[in-house]
Amino acid sequence: MDVFKLAWRNVWRNRRRTLVTIAAMTFALFVMILYSSLLQGYLRDMERNIVDLEVGDIQIFAGDYRENPSLYTRIEDPEALLEPLAQAGFPASARLLGFGLAAADEASAGASFRGIDIERDARVSRIHEEIAEGRWLDPADPRGVVLGKRLARTLAVKVGDELLVLSQGADGSMAYDLYEVRGTLRSMSAAVDRTGVFMTEESFRELMVVPAGAHQIIVRRPVGLSLPAAALKVSGVASTLDVRTWKQLMPTLASMLESARAAILAIFLIVYIAIAILILNAMLMAVFERVREFGVLKALGASPLEVLVLILLESAIQAGIAIACGLALSLPALYYFSTEGFNIASLAGVTVMGVAMNPIWRGVVSPETFTGPVGLLVLIVAVAVLFPAFKAALIRPVEAMRHQ
Amino acid sequence: MTQTNGSPSVEVRDATKLYQQGTLEVAALRGLSLTIRPGEFTAICGPSGSGKTTLLNLIGALDAPSSGSIALGGQELGSLGRRALSRLRRDRIGFVFQAYNLIPVLSAYENAEIVLRLQGVEERERRERVLGVLADVGLEGLQDRRPDQLSGGQQQRVAIARAIASNPAVVLADEPTANVDSETADRLLEIMEKLNRERGETFLFSTHDPRVMERARRVIRIVDGRVEDDTASG
Numbered sequence: 001m002d003v004f005k006l007a008w009r010n011v012w013r014n015r016r017r018t019l020v021t022i023a024a025m026t027f028a029l030f031v032m033i034l035y036s037s038l039l040q041g042y043l044r045d046m047e048r049n050i051v052d053l054e055v056g057d058i059q060i061f062a063g064d065y066r067e068n069p070s071l072y073t074r075i076e077d078p079e080a081l082l083e084p085l086a087q088a089g090f091p092a093s094a095r096l097l098g099f100g101l102a103a104a105d106e107a108s109a110g111a112s113f114r115g116i117d118i119e120r121d122a123r124v125s126r127i128h129e130e131i132a133e134g135r136w137l138d139p140a141d142p143r144g145v146v147l148g149k150r151l152a153r154t155l156a157v158k159v160g161d162e163l164l165v166l167s168q169g170a171d172g173s174m175a176y177d178l179y180e181v182r183g184t185l186r187s188m189s190a191a192v193d194r195t196g197v198f199m200t201e202e203s204f205r206e207l208m209v210v211p212a213g214a215h216q217i218i219v220r221r222p223v224g225l226s227l228p229a230a231a232l233k234v235s236g237v238a239s240t241l242d243v244r245t246w247k248q249l250m251p252t253l254a255s256m257l258e259s260a261r262a263a264i265l266a267i268f269l270i271v272y273i274a275i276a277i278l279i280l281n282a283m284l285m286a287v288f289e290r291v292r293e294f295g296v297l298k299a300l301g302a303s304p305l306e307v308l309v310l311i312l313l314e315s316a317i318q319a320g321i322a323i324a325c326g327l328a329l330s331l332p333a334l335y336y337f338s339t340e341g342f343n344i345a346s347l348a349g350v351t352v353m354g355v356a357m358n359p360i361w362r363g364v365v366s367p368e369t370f371t372g373p374v375g376l377l378v379l380i381v382a383v384a385v386l387f388p389a390f391k392a393a394l395i396r397p398v399e400a401m402r403h404q
Numbered sequence: 405m406t407q408t409n410g411s412p413s414v415e416v417r418d419a420t421k422l423y424q425q426g427t428l429e430v431a432a433l434r435g436l437s438l439t440i441r442p443g444e445f446t447a448i449c450g451p452s453g454s455g456k457t458t459l460l461n462l463i464g465a466l467d468a469p470s471s472g473s474i475a476l477g478g479q480e481l482g483s484l485g486r487r488a489l490s491r492l493r494r495d496r497i498g499f500v501f502q503a504y505n506l507i508p509v510l511s512a513y514e515n516a517e518i519v520l521r522l523q524g525v526e527e528r529e530r531r532e533r534v535l536g537v538l539a540d541v542g543l544e545g546l547q548d549r550r551p552d553q554l555s556g557g558q559q560q561r562v563a564i565a566r567a568i569a570s571n572p573a574v575v576l577a578d579e580p581t582a583n584v585d586s587e588t589a590d591r592l593l594e595i596m597e598k599l600n601r602e603r604g605e606t607f608l609f610s611t612h613d614p615r616v617m618e619r620a621r622r623v624i625r626i627v628d629g630r631v632e633d634d635t636a637s638g
Contacts, residue, residue, distance in 0.1 A: 002514075002521065009509035296505040299466055300566075301494020301522045303487060398466040401505070 003306070007313035014286070021282045022322045025377060028275045029326030030333070032268055032373035037334055037363035039264050041341075043257055045358045050253060051246055052126045053188050056218035057227060058090075058234050059249060061242040065215060066249075071098055071170050074213030075241060081217060082120070084237050089222040090230070093120035094214035096204045100167025100175070102147075102197055104155040111151065112195040113167065115204025124218045127185070127198075134159035134183030142203045144182030148196030152184040159183060165197065169209035177207050268376050275377070276384040283315060287388040294392045295400020304393040311389035312382075319381045323374055337363035411478035413574045413606045414440035414463050419472035421458050421629075432458040434629040435472065440574065440608055445600045447609045447620035455629040456610035457578055463608065464497050464576045465489045477573045494522050498567030498605075500577035504559040506551040506566075512538065512558075513547035516565040523570060537565040540603075541595050557588030561595065568599055574606040581613045593619050 011018050051057055060081065065073040075081070078094035085092040096115030101108055118137050122128055128136040137146055145163060147155075157163060161181045169175040179199065187193055205211060217238075221230035227245050235243045247254035287294070294307055341362035363369075421433040432455045440446055448456050461467040462474050465481050474481045476496055484492060498519075499505075506515045517534040525533070538547055541561040551559050560580060567575045577596070581589035597619060599605045609616055617623050625633040 006507070006509065013509060292505070293507060296501070296507070297518075298490065299464070299493060299499055300519050301490050301492075303490045306522070396466075398461050401466075401501070 003310055003313055007310055007317055010286070010290075010310070011314050011317050014289075017282055017285065018318060021279060022318050022325070024275055024278050025319060025322030025381070026325040026329065028271050029322060029373055029377050030329045032271060032377075033326065033330040033369060034333055034337065034363070035267065036264060036373055037365060037369045038337060038342075038361065039260065040364040040366070040369065041338070041362045043260055044364055045361070046253075046257060049188070049358070050250060051220075053130060054125065054127065054192060055246045055249060056124050057221045057246055058219040058231055059244050059246075060092075060217040060219065060234070060238050061215070061244070062213075063242065066242060066244070069097065069099075069215075071168075071208060071210065071215075074210070074215055075217060076213050078214040078217055081238055081241075085217075085219060085234065088233060088237065090219050090234060090237075091120075091123040092217050092219040093117050093124045094201075095121070095216045095218060096201060096208070096210060097215040098167055098204065098208050100165060102151065102155060103164040103166065104157045104161060107155045109151055109154045110195055111165070111197045112191070113165070113197050113199060113204060113208070115201045115208075115210075116198055117201050121218075124220045127188070130186045130188060131183045132186040134181070136183060137198060137200050138182070139200055139202070141180075141182060142200055142206075143179050144199075145179040145203075146183040146185060146196075146198040147181055148185055148193045149187050150193040151195055151197070152181070154194075157181050163197075165207065167208060169207070171209045173209065175207050175209065179203075264372070268373065272376055272380040276380045279315070279318075279381055279384040280387065283311070283385050283388040286314070287311065287392045290392075291395060291400045294395050295397040298395065298397040299401065307395075308389050308393035311392050312385060315381055315385040315389075319378060323377065326377075327370070327374075334363060334365050334369070338365050412439045412475075413442045413444070413477060414438075414608065415475040416459070416463065417473045417475075419459075419462060419469040419474060421455070421462065421467070422470040431629055433462070433469070433472075436626070436630055437472075438624060438631060438634070440606065442573075442606055443600070443604045444622055445597065445607050445620055446622040446624060447611050447616050448624045448626060449611055449617055450626035450632075452612075454626045456626055458629075459626065460576050460578050460608070460610050463574070464499060465493050494519060495570065496573040498570065498572035498575040500560070500563050500567045500575060500580045502579035502582045504551070504556070504563045504583070506559055506562055508551050511548050511550055512543060512554065512562045512565075515551070515562050516547075516569050519566060519570045525570075533569055534565070537569045538562075540568075540599060541565045542591075555588075557584045557591065560584060560588075560592055564592070564595060564599075568603070568605055571603075572605075574608055577607060577609045579611055579613075580609060581611070581616060586615070589613065589615055 060075065062075045063073050082092050082094065094117060098113040100111055100113060102111035116137060118139055132149060137144060159181055163179045163181055165177055165179060167175040185192065185196065219234055221227065227247065231243060231245045297307060341360040344359060344361050416436060416438050418435045418437055419433050420431065420435055423430045423432055436459065448459060450456050462469050476492065507518065510518065513534055516538055517530050520530045520533060538544060541564050543558065543561055543565065546554065546558065554562065581592055584592065593615060596607055600607050609620065611617065622636045624631055
């Protein structure tokens, strides 16, 4: 028996049912590929926003700075770390951190001051690309500061306005000075949006009377190196300091991202189980309609395995067509969503767990975008068809041929 | 293959077949014995419910007796497993069913060749044999038609071609003329007689049809699951 030819013809015996089954599989696959792509894109952007804009892959602190942030708890000689880290392939930059009050005209608000090494920071963070109005910091303009979006709104300042900064210097003196708002940032994270005041490293040192040291070193890992492996290497360089990955620094967010990945699988399963029921129903109907025929085949000498293969092949043909159609439909859609994306500008400023969403939501196209949905569809089809296939294979010919 | 040694084509010894109908046990065969020699053209007749189809099912290895034994060409069926029985049906038995039972998606040619394909016969030989048997049953030129494009008689001829294409030890035909008109029935019987005469095929019919009984060289009458009469002619 030319099993493929027989299976192919059997598939098209009930054209309408076959087309409905294939259409359902195609639609499920199409939706799952797009869903997978867009959710992966969302997670990628989220992780990028966390890592690229603010946190970096790894951060280094002195002593218990994270538990008790203090102007005095500093990494004494950041240069001694930055150089070996750079040699090991880890771009890194030191930051100075302080807290105080920012005021303009009648308004004032609590602020977190961040002293930036402009050149090095550009290697570890994309924050300089996130200017909504004005310009980023410039060493040639030590009086210029950049404000978080909401802080600028709270203080009702715009580019060119004056900003009064008040704090306490490391020497115990009152630290205050007038600065000019050079720029305001796009929405990034709740912390930066509400309190962020960025200034040059030199301005910070002068304001807060911190002649040396740094409060934080932001480290990026080389491409291809896993986060745990990178953390291990950085710990080797900064063995006496507190080395933390971004996942340790933002455990809730990291856990949420992991949960979102698991949610992809859960949604796959829910949609595909519905499809499995449809396939099971279609295959059961196809088998029950042909019980007598399977009996004849077995009476003529077809083995149970040959009948099993026939049924499996019929499903494989339908799944194969559905996969081809699903991929053909999804490719242009993926191209559009990965290049143009969804414009969700109306949600601009919305943060999820303190991390801002990008105004354009783009999908990701990677092998996983296809392998997951296709692999799971094949698995579900195989599981759904096993019962009718075994039923047909194990049918007793004498009983089957009595079947009307 | 057609039986050529001294063993009977079919040997049924003291076969009993019991069916459970609710709480009742019904005997379809009651200690029936018979022997069919190679090349015989035998009709089994009897009233409805006498056990004709049950007997053919047992001989065709489609069912097993409750007691007694069946042997095909000397091979005891009771000693064979499921796979071996599949192979035996494929290699040694040809079936012609009352309702034709052709595979609707296959052409006449493909239906006739299906057993040869299951046997793994190579294509050239398959083609030669299938075209030969289609010619023998008078279906030249109709090999590409599917069952729904053929008349009842033509479909039954395809079924006969399918049954004999692999040169089985015995062809079991269950009421082969029941669903066709008398002219077609005569034509089918002529074909089967000719195949029996020229190719030495062993035919065993179950039938109500007096025409079949007239043409059969041996008529076995079964009543209530037992052989009541066994008459050989000419």
